[in-house]
Amino acid sequence: MPTPFNLELSRRELLVSSAATVALAGAAGGARAADRGEESLNRSTEVSFEVNGEAKRLDLDNRTTLLDALREHLHLTGTKKGCDHGQCGACTVLVDGRRINSCLTLAVMHEGDKITTIEGLGQPGSLHPMQAAFVKYDGFQCGYCTPGQICSSVAVLEEIRADIPSHVTQDLNTPAAITSAEIRERMSGNICRCGAYSNILDAITEVAGVPA
């Protein structure tokens, strides 16, 4: 029966050994590329983009996702890492006004882009109407998915206004209306494990200005 002390040790050992594996893999990767005489061994790239209205310039390991750049390099931890595979929507941010999963895109692919995170939508004291509505309607319980839900909601209303059809749009040749069926379908890429969906729908519906 392992004591807590042993447990601690083995966890440390594990950390040490996995760090070593990473270092080894890195070296092997470099050698592989060098063998082929590849001209550009750039493992990092400079990128400039705007986040919440501020110009940022970063030199990032190419592997850095936009999500990790926001959280780990710019310390904007409002955007959340859920599944890290594009399935849960917690990492949703707006890029040039469109919602995307920031976990499935590389930061270095965003040269010149304008990125808006939950922090850029509004701040305490000057909340975005969607943020205020989520508070008013209790559109969350644990709150982990909420930044993604709110970014997505803001974009969903824009997408309907921009005449982008959805799976539940009855007639493709008439613009979709803002209905609860449309909102539900369009929000399906944002999972809420607490199940606050009905309150989320109420919040979005109020901001959309239509009866639920």
Next chain:
Amino acid sequence: MRAFSYERATSVEAAAKAAARNPEAKFIAGGTNILDLMKLEIEQPSHLIDVNGLGLDTIEKTSDGGLRIGAFVRNTDLAANETVRRDYALLSRALVAGASGQLRNKATTAGNLLQRTRCPYFYDPNQPCNKRQPGSGCSAIGGFTRQLGVVGVSDACIATHPSDMAVAMRALDAVVETTGATGEKRAIPIADLHRLPGDTPHIETVLERGELITGVVLPKPAGGKHIYRKVRDRASYAFALVSVGAVVHPDGTGSIAIGGIAPKPWRIEAAESELPKGARTASAILLADARPTEHNRFKVDLVERTLGAVLAEARG
């Protein structure tokens, strides 16, 4: 994720050349499939060529009344395009039935065609998989196969192609345009783009190393009723168990492609002349060579019933 070098391609020719030079290079478009797989080290490119700066993001009429869709038109923009909604509604319907709003904003025409299977064993690097590691065996055969293929499959692999968009494009007789490493251009009918697995399931398409998809051309509108019906485990945001993409004409004939059952959008033209006789006759032809497993035998019935529902809707 393995480390890789990164470049932003500045021309189609340069991108194709760069990809041909290095066998471990890959293009990245929307990134929504390749990055997912790189995180799991199922894809391990040592070099990524970002093709997003190449343009190829417009939708234009062709001289003979068809439509040319740029390789990097986002799925959202393609679904929302006025001409597509009016004349190729099947394509809009298939696109909005796939993935989520966020993913469709990134996903591109080319990337969607070339997305890889969702076979759960392909996604689990601890399990043998001939597609991921040639010669290692197929864990799906004899495993849990509810989502997997029933037709066009082989003893080496029974995976399906997961794209909804490709099913619509198959029913619409799309042609995929490419540029190769030495600048040569090809026009590949979508029927020929994806290979059946045979004993080399890791070779999924007829594209050669470095060959870049530049666009997809649709022939001039065929008229008829356009229907895409997707059957899945939940009402939204799930891959198809079975889907039917159909263009049905007033005389009851039409073109039909099926998704969720095969390594490529499944279409057998001989079934289409039998459409007026009903779903049973047509699906018997479509699935004549089916070899379902115990877990996915239900797909055989589901194809017939989904097709029946589509034909009823078309009669309206």
